[in-house]
Amino acid sequence: MAAKTYRRAGYDSDLSDAEWELLKPLIYPVDAKRGRGRWRDPDSARACLEAIRYVLKTGCQWSLLPREFPPKSTVHDALARWSQQGLWPRINEALRTRTRLMLKKTPCPAPLSSTARVSKAGSFRL
Numbered sequence: 001m002a003a004k005t006y007r008r009a010g011y012d013s014d015l016s017d018a019e020w021e022l023l024k025p026l027i028y029p030v031d032a033k034r035g036r037g038r039w040r041d042p043d044s045a046r047a048c049l050e051a052i053r054y055v056l057k058t059g060c061q062w063s064l065l066p067r068e069f070p071p072k073s074t075v076h077d078a079l080a081r082w083s084q085q086g087l088w089p090r091i092n093e094a095l096r097t098r099t100r101l102m103l104k105k106t107p108c109p110a111p112l113s114s115t116a117r118v119s120k121a122g123s124f125r126l
Contacts, residue, residue: 008068013053020046022098026090027082044070048078 008014015023027049028042051069055062062072069075082088097107 008050011050011054013057014050015046015053022094023049023091026087026094045078048075051075052079 024042024046028045047070051065052075054060054069055065055075062076065072065075100107
């Protein structure tokens with residue numbers, strides 16, 4: 001049976017091609033072992049990520065995902081798997097590094113800077 005291909009729906013939560021090219025190596029590594037199911041091609045991974053972003057942006061229930069996205073069980077499994085693999089902190093690190101380089105700053109804040117102190121503390125102290 002041929003894998004289903006997903007066409008982009010044009011929602012505000014959809015990834016741009018530039019964003020996908022940045023995240024693709026993190027979400028769909030070339031050298032990763034492929035199992036059975038919908039994880040065989042990068043378009044399925046992108047569709048799952050866009051569905052997760054859609055749920056987060058709109059606040060809709062999993063069961064109310066539009067038909068343009070993969071089934072809710074596939075999307076939820078992707079979210080669980082990526083959370084277990086620690087994907088979200090790696091994405092945050094990649095985006096932070098890219099943004100800091102675009103702003104012509106060092107890739108990560110200096111250890112004693114105010115940014116580093118606040119992030120270590122986790123909250124502001126009065």
